[in-house]
Amino acid sequence: MGVHFVPGTMKIELVSTIAEGDRVVAEWTSTARTVHGDTYDNRCIGVYTVRDDQIVSVTEYADTAHVAATLFNP
Known part of the structure; x- marks a missing residue:
């Protein structure tokens, strides 16, 4: 998705984490400024499974309607 953002404007801020067992x-x-001048501001969740100190799977969730409207519908 990097080609859709103005270089140097992407900011990622960790809001919270919860851990239980291997999850x-x-x-x-x-957040970022798009190459079309819009503001990208999305909230995301990732579910990680960790075994032997390695991430073995990741499932990420984001507001895909916001992604589509902001990045692919200038």
């Missing part, structure tokens, strides 16, 4: 859930915000 970690992380919440973060991603």
